[in-house]
Amino acid sequence: MFFCSQNCAQVRLAGLFCGLLLLSFHANSQELDNTVITGAGAHFSWVLFDALKPALEEHAGRPLKLFGEESMLGAGCNAGIKSARQDQSRNESFGFVCCPLSDKEIEKEQLRVFPLALEPILILTHKNNPISNLSAQQARDIFSGRVHNWRELGGPDQNIVVVTRLHCKQRPGHWKTILPEAKAFRQQRVNVKSAADMVDRVTDFPGAIGHTGSAWTFSPASRVKALSIDNHAPTAANLEKGLYPFYRQLSAVTSKNASPELLSLMTYAQELLAGHPVAEEYQLLPLAKGLSQ
Known part of the structure; x- marks a missing residue:
């Protein structure tokens, strides 16, 4: 009697289990x-x-x-x-x-x-920096370490802090439109891992210069500005005309x-x-x- 009851219970449990599997399969199929x-x-x-x-x-x-x-x-x-x-x-x-x-x-x-x-790559400086335009060569000279003080470019007597985010080093384009490889950038620099950190560091240092893509929403706390390059603003029109040199796809x-x-x-x-x-x-x-x- 006990054996029969146990078997019946096992059959019922097996049936219930199979039913749950079918329901689960049906739900996953629907999903x-x-x-x-x-x-x-x-x-x-x-x-x-x-x-x-x-x-x-x-x-x-x-x-x-x-x-x-x-x-x-x-x-x-x-x-x-x-x-x-x-x-x-x-x-x-x-x-x-x-x-x-x-x-x-x-x-x-x-x-x-x-x-x-x-997408234009913006060259960022602190908002208080009086310089609003650089030539492409001047920007490259700063990032490479040939120029160390804003005074050399007609700005204040202030050491330049270079901030970089050299991501995707094996891929072409992007920051490589500034300098072609990571080792070409100044050795004494601040390396950051995110766009948010880039904006924060340029905000922190009045003498800083950095770079980021234009598809970024700057918060009111961000005390940065984008420079024009060779007197051309980082706009779609200037990219199309080949007048703005720094960009990525x-x-x-x-x-x-x-x-x-x-x-x-x-x-x-x-x-x-x-x-x-x-x-x-x-x-x-x-x-x-x-x-x-």
């Missing part, structure tokens, strides 16, 4: 059928996707979940590439980067790149095997940016659609 499209990567490109998000969601008919607002605290471009490589059918993901990628890296990681915009990246729907969404992002207010707000130069690699 996958309606999954979000995930995007992750560099903060400066996240700014663009965050602004474009409502239109992209409408185009895709699916929600987007974006990670990158806090990526200025870490290696955002690497996170973007990782997100692109993790793309899977029915659980799609893409990345966004703030540095150009070499052909070798694109091939190695099996990526497709969707250029979005050129913001891009989206997907897996080479991304779905046609995801590829279409990235192309749509390129198209949207051309007439979107976020490009004007941050003085970005949108790149022509259809430039995916």
Whole structure:
């Protein structure tokens, strides 16, 4: 009698367990059928996707979940590439980067790149610094250590504190438009790991000079200003004319095997940016659609 009851109980428990497994599988299937499209990567490109998000969601008919607002605290471009490589059918993901990628890296990681915009790299000084313009050569002389005092450039008798954020050292472009390699920068400098730290350090030192992308929102506590270079402001118009020399390329990246729907969404992002207010707000130069690699 006891044996029979025990067997019955085991059968009932097994049935219940199988039922729970089926329910769990069904729930997961439903979740996958309606999954979000995930995007992750560099903060400066996240700014663009965050602004474009409502239109992209409408185009895709699916929600987007974006990670990158806090990526200025870490290696955002690497996170973007990782997100692109993790793309899977029915659980799609893409990345966004703030540095150009070499052909070798694109091939190695099996990526497709969707250029979005050129972003001016701002040359920052403290707000109290009376200098408002440098030549490109003067800026390079400061960052390389050939010039050590603002007095040499017609400014106050004040030692120059060079602040750098030399991220993505193996990738072309970005800060390399200032100097081509990390060892070309002055040895005695303040190295920071984030854009937020860059702005804070230039705020801290009245004699400081630094650099960051234009797609940055400065807080009222930030006592910094952007210099013109060769009497040209860091604007999209001057980038287009080749008059402003320091810039980088913001891009989206997907897996080479991304779905046609995801590829279409990235192309749509390129198209949207051309007439979107976020490009004007941050003085970005949108790149022509259809430039995916």
